[in-house]
Amino acid sequence: MSVERTILLVEDDPAIALIIRETLVGECRRLVSVGSVAERNAWLADHRPDLVITDVVLPDGDGINSLRIDAAIPVIVLSAQNTLDTAVRATGIGSYDYLPKPFDLDELTASVRAALQRPAETAAGGDPAQADSHGLVGRAPAMQAVYRTIARLASNDLAVLILGESGTGKEVVARAIHATGLRRSGPFVAINMAAIPRELIEAELFGHEKGAFTGAHSRSAGRFEQAAGGTLFLDEIGDMPLEAQTRLLRVLQVGEYSTVGGNQALRADVRVIAATHRDMRTLVADGRFREDLFYRLNVIPVTLPPLRERRSDIAALVRHFVEEGRRAGLPDRQFAPDAMQWLERYDWPGNVRELGNVVQRLAVLSRDTVVTVRDVETVLRDNGENGAVAAPADLIARAVDDWTREQLAASESDGDLHARLEAIVEAALFRRVLRDVRGNQLEAARRLGINRNTLRKRLGQLAIDPSQP
Template identity: 55%
Template sequence: MAPHRILVVDDDAAIRTVVREALRREGYVVETATSLAAQRAALASFRPHVLVTDVVLPDGNGLDALTETFAAQPDLPVIVLSAQNTLATAVRANEQGAFEYLPKPFDLDELARAVAAAIASRGAVAMPDSEAAGEELPLIGRSPPMQDVYRTIARVVSNDLTVLVLGESGTGKELVARAIHDLGSRRTRPFVAINMAAIPRELIESELFGHERGAFTGAQARTAGRFEQAQGGTLFLDEIGDMPADAQTRLLRVLQSGEYSPVGGTRAIRADVRIIAATHKDLPRLIAEGLFREDLFYRLNVVPMTLPPLRERGADIGELARHFLDRAAADGLPRKALSEDGAAALAAHSWPGNVRELENLMRRLAALTREDVIGSTQVARQLGARDLPAPALSGDGGQDSLGEAVEHHLTRYFAAFGRELPPDGLLDRLMDEVERPLLRLTLAACKGNQLRAARLLGINRNTLRKKLGDRGIDAGDVRRMGGSGGSPG
């Protein structure tokens, strides 16, 4: 059998060379192009089995050209590469009929797997059937953890599969649910949210399914429940882990049969809703403790999606913070800017309250900061760290030792949870929080020179690069900061 032909389109010579050689090693015949015009010519003459294309090209947009490409070759799988790395790009690539979307920088092994899967799927690529998504979407961030979220959203918006969104409190689970609804076929119908933890257990069934007049004391008239209110749209069941056992049983029956009856009623109502559920709790642990139905879990866990905590999204914190400052200004608060050292100070915080905590902090900073530019001093003051001693690396246990600073930090961290304990895995999170600012500040002190930074840290350059990737740190952003990060401490 003749080798499969792959056309790679990118205006970056380095990317073309690396991808071409990697795919040739896999046994493919590879040709490259640098523009849409060259792509059109190669599609006609080379007749590739798979097209790998960048989005931004010198003479146009690779996504815009997909309609023309599919008109000429309807069964051609397309793998889209992009450095834009936004939810809009991922969704638009999916809507335009792309087989796969890979954010830059991408892993060559992942690209090779995508090409192999694309070849195996020949003939199964759907034509685009909806308008491209706009850029005004509710999710912000380009870090690797968020790319996984965007790709999952892009794959579920075109169907009605049940989605279970997992993540700590404040990570944006309802924003994800709204994005899935707003980008899907049910976007013109209602989006209805209900928080299971906020409703008395004796009222949950009535809230979900409604009730007939006289169903219980005080039921003076028939009332529609959330299922009926969401008919034709999306029902978001937030904090599903707090749902009482009897309501879990009733919900399971609805999910199995597609029908429900109001409390006190006998007529069956057909449920035409998409279900998106969310929780910050460990559902498998609740199942083991007998607090959550295993069969309901499997009904809800059709497409699981885990949202990263903010401490794992260090590269996104500055962008998020500036977004919240813009939103605060739109709401009438004073307009403020955020300096690079202010962004670095935010990135070094633990964020037990996640994105919600960051948003509240930025609103507070906008309201209380006298200066037009928010720097590290203002950030530290509002985080309650103005009395935090400058930590030394001597480890002598004195008042200004690193141990004192860590103890102060952990004291505030535990206090943020009140009577509850923080999520398990505290040691790993602490090591992550220590390593991320250490890497950022060391790179900044070395003006982005990774070889010098690796020597200063006492590790090799490959280890440094892996740690930067694991921690979601963009070395280019740190390089642009120059030496503004200061010295550790």
């Protein structure tokens, strides 16, 4: 039983540690809490826990890289860094789960229960991939789900289907999966199904022999052969003709193929990642995509959010594109606060790709080092962009709608939705006001229209340090 187990919690924030202790009080016999690498190592020298829950950034070191324990002990990693790097490093040490901060207490409890009830097993081991964002930028909750999936794909060769609107970064994600996976030393080969004439798709995929068809003057290796030992990325798979789908299905089923005009069986030594902006289930229902092939490709689905649903990432993406442009020789630029707010409120119908193009144009066309709202409006107008600018109230309403939809889809019980949402909104409100009044709780309470004692009580319940909101 999990209640007989011992948990070691490594967390330097006393408020967070207290909340975790209170949450997990019924899940174990003993929960030991320490706040540094040195304290953790001292305790581990004489004890063996059944589970370790650890933060990444600790006062005296890195909570992941410095952790040395029996591989059979599950580890749950908590982090406020919330990047792909952290998720990959957590997976690299064989962690059982990775939860970005702020995390859901119900999710933490479920993860702890599952970790304590699992049979002992050996961690995956191996060297974690290099700490690199691989072009992925953002800490929005929807991106955290993407990072966690990518990290969990690092130790296997399962087929992946990446779904999302045009411009959301599907190829970037495919390259990140390749770069953090078992085949990262092999080639990454991409082919766009929508860009190849239907009569040439099979030759492009599988190669052809000399004389196989008119114009085939010599043997040509196909993408499967070129990608041997690595990853084959099939972009816009929803546009693949039915006749080519049949042959692709057989390759995925038996792991072998032959070139066009050839009869020698060749081994398909690749990981297949497919992507599309289309609704695949609609294509299947309409008879335009084989259902059996869809399930072969959709082993691990990864859904990318449109940029309008992750507006909190826009500022970081802008900085990323500015730095990318600077390295390519474009002028360095800064964005005025109101210009950045304008970008964050724009709907971005072309998603991240459109944002990157706009930032590059602004770098070239802006007269000053600081980009203004007028510069942004001019560039978008001159380029025929017509995305709507959302009002702050609309953004809040959309965010609440998206959050509620995700919670209802992920949980059978929605009885605590109001309290959880209230805590999220209240915490954001309190932090914003405290920042504006530089931590003055009396003035913050006055602006919020509540009693100072009520404010102090809620700050404690929400684990908010008023000196560092």
